[in-house]
Amino acid sequence: MADVDELIEACTVAIHESEPLLAIRDVLRRAVLDGGWGQREATKAGLNVLHNAPELTILDVVWPPLVSILPHDHRMWAAIGIYEGAEDNAMYRRDGSTIVASGVKELRRHDVLLLGDDTIHGVHNPSRSYTGALHVYGGDLVNIERSQWDPETLLEEPYDAVGVGRSFQEAAARFTDETD
Numbered sequence: 539m540a541d542v543d544e545l546i547e548a549c550t551v552a553i554h555e556s557e558p559l560l561a562i563r564d565v566l567r568r569a570v571l572d573g574g575w576g577q578r579e580a581t582k583a584g585l586n587v588l589h590n591a592p593e594l595t596i597l598d599v600v601w602p603p604l605v606s607i608l609p610h611d612h613r614m615w616a617a618i619g620i621y622e623g624a625e626d627n628a629m630y631r632r633d634g635s636t637i638v639a640s641g642v643k644e645l646r647r648h649d650v651l652l653l654g655d656d657t658i659h660g661v662h663n664p665s666r667s668y669t670g671a672l673h674v675y676g677g678d679l680v681n682i683e684r685s686q687w688d689p690e691t692l693l694e695e696p697y698d699a700v701g702v703g704r705s706f707q708e709a710a711a712r713f714t715d716e717t718d
């Protein structure tokens with residue numbers, strides 16, 4: 539399955555199953571195994587929205603080498619499938635307005651990770667090449683209000699989608715400079 543319309547259709551069916559997250563896991567496993575996703579280029583770096591609706595959001599996240607996203611929440615279930623490269627997920631749990639570390643999940647090519655609706659994680663591409671991952675969310679991730687946490691103080695603040703996009707572009711530009 540390397541066709542966007544086919545992926546959207548399969549995910550739309552899956553979210554109406556009795557166990558939506560498990561059904562999404564199966565869809566993602568098929569999708570990342572089949573390959574053919576994304577174009578690992580600087581021009582595609584970022585959180586590319588493949589689908590956005592009230593019940594379902596699908597992103598094709600193209601991570602430049604060594605880029606990171608601050609700890610953040612989603613306030614809905616989520617699933618990640620790696621089709622190329624690697625993602626290191628630092629997991630946290632909420633403690634008042636701050637967070638405490640609760641473990642690390644290192645995802646590699648073809649891994650699928652399911653996240654509950656109270657998950658908080660920071661994500662890093664640990665490799666010197668691009669990572670590609672399909673991220674599926676059980677709601678309208680693009681328009682919901684949610685949080686991120688300052689990496690130094692670990693204090694909660696509004697999620698900064700513009701800042702995240704900028705950090706992806708800056709990391710892609712650094713990598714392009716290094717390889718020129």
Ligand SMILES: [Fe+2]
Nearest residue numbers: 610611612659
């Ligand atoms: Fe996330």
